[in-house]
Amino acid sequence: xxxxxxxxxxxxxxxxxxxxxxxxxxxxxxxxxxxxxxxxxxxxxxxxxxxxxxxxxxxxxxxxxxxxxxxxxxxxxxxxxxxxxxxxxxxxxxxxxxxxxxxxxxxxxxxxxxxxxxxxxxxxxxxxxxxxxxxxxxxxxxxxxxxxxxxxxxxxxxxxxxxxxxxxxxxxxxxxxxxxxxxxxxxxxxxxxxxxxxxxxxxxxxxxxxxxxxxxxxxxxxxxxxxxxxxxxxxxxxxxxxxxxxxxxxxxxxxxxxxxx
Numbered sequence: 346x347x348x349x350x351x352x353x354x355x356x357x358x359x360x361x362x363x364x365x366x367x368x369x370x371x372x373x374x375x376x377x378x379x380x381x382x383x384x385x386x387x388x389x390x391x392x393x394x395x396x397x398x399x400x401x402x403x404x405x406x407x408x409x410x411x412x413x414x415x416x417x418x419x420x421x422x423x424x425x426x427x428x429x430x431x432x433x434x435x436x437x438x439x440x441x442x443x444x445x446x447x448x449x450x451x452x453x454x455x456x457x458x459x460x461x462x463x464x465x466x467x468x469x470x471x472x473x474x475x476x477x478x479x480x481x482x483x484x485x486x487x488x489x490x491x492x493x494x495x496x497x498x499x500x501x502x503x504x505x506x507x508x509x510x511x512x513x514x515x516x517x518x519x520x521x522x523x524x525x526x527x528x529x530x531x532x533x534x535x536x537x538x539x540x541x542x543x544x545x546x547x548x549x550x551x552x553x554x555x556x557x558x559x560x561x562x563x564x565x566x567x568x569x570x571x572x573x574x575x576x577x578x579x580x581x582x583x584x585x586x587x588x589x590x591x592x593x594x595x596x597x598x599x600x601x602x603x604x605x606x
Contacts, residue, residue, distance in 0.1 A: 349586030351376030355432035356423065356471070358410065361388025363536040364486055364576050365436045366395075371577030372434075372584060373401030378427050382408040382419075410437055410463040411455075420470050429474025432584045435464045435485040435508075439538055442545050445499035453500065460504045465511065472524070481524035482584045485512050489530055489603050492595070497546075509595060516593030525592035527583050532599025533561060534571040566601035 355372045359365030360381035373379045373396040381389045381396075381403050389405035396403045404426055408419055423430060440456045468483055475481025490498050491505035509528055516526040533539055540554075543561065547554045562570065576598050582588055583596060597603055 346587070348375045348581060348584070350432065350581075350584055353377045353431040353584075354380065354423070354427045354429065355434065355584065356380045356382060356430045357434040357436065358382045358408070358467075359436040359438060359486075360392050361385050362392075363538055364531060364534060364573060365434070366392045367573035367577030368434050368436065368484075368486070368580040369403070369577075370395055370399075370401075371574065371581040372432065373403060374399060375581050375585075376401075377432060377584070378402040379404070380423055380427075380430075381405045384409050410467075411459045413458075413463060413466050416466055416470050424474070429478070430471045431475065431478070431480065432482045433468060433471045433484070434580060434584075435468065435483070437464065439488070439498075440500040440504070442497045442542065443499050444497060445503075448500065456500050456504060461507055461511075464508060468515070472519070475519075475524050476522050479523040481519070481522070482588075483512070483515070483519075483524065483526040484529055484580050484583050485527070486529050486531070486580070489532055489597070489599060491528075492530065492597075493603050493605055497549075498542075513593050520592055523589075525583070525588065527588075527592060528595040529576070529580055529583065530595055530597045530599065530603075531576055532571060532597070532602035533565060534573055534576050534598070536573060539570070564602060565599075569600065571598060571600055 355377040357369040360369040361383035369379050383389050386407050393403050393405045437460045487505040490502040491509050494502040512526050512528050543557045547557045579598050
């Protein structure tokens with residue numbers, strides 16, 4: 346199926362690894378020109394090599410989400426290279442595992458800046474070009490914890506949930522302009538982040554990582570973890586012409602893990 350996004354300009358955050366990398370590669374496979382944004386140049390270059398190997402176009406761009414002063418400079422570079430951003434994939438790193446009570450206000454503020462305010466500011470900057478074209482896709486990757494809070498991930502649960510409310514509100518505002526805004530939520534996808542969380546849980550509970558992983562696997566109705574490419578392909582579909590009537594939604598890629606309706 347041709348998703349109709351060939352030569353569209355996509356900006357993907359966290360593109361150096363994990364889910365961000367998977368989404369960037371899936372968009373590139375569909376012919377989008379992908380700006381690879383992230384903090385580590387070496388990781389971005391590794392993703393760039395994969396995209397070039399499949400004949401895709403990409404532009405690695407070192408970008409620290411915590412530094413909002415980089416927004417205008419980096420957008421100017423993108424627009425000089427490929428024009429305005431058509432597809433924006435908001436994807437931030439996860440905060441440290443914490444309980445809800447007793448966390449320092451400075452930690453909450455730091456992670457709010459990185460995970461919420463940065464996403465809002467970057468989206469606002471991208472919207473001018475989308476509105477001019479009367480076409481755009483805003484895809485924000487969050488966490489299943491925003492729907493069903495995950496123990497010991499209080500900061501992530503809280504801040505990701507705020508992005509759900511923001512995206513839903515934004516979707517209604519942007520619909521008349523031909524711009525969609527959707528959330529994509531991972532369950533257990535085979536990434537380094539999932540491995541790190543399993544390791545942290547095993548350490549807290551004095552168990553082996555394999556024991557924790559097997560226990561988690563039993564909670565997934567499909568009986569397996571998801572592959573990054575499956576997540577990436579879902580994002581590519583939400584960016585497509587075929588998904589032009591889908592907005593304000595939360596798309597779960599979780600193998601049936603999340604038990605709520």
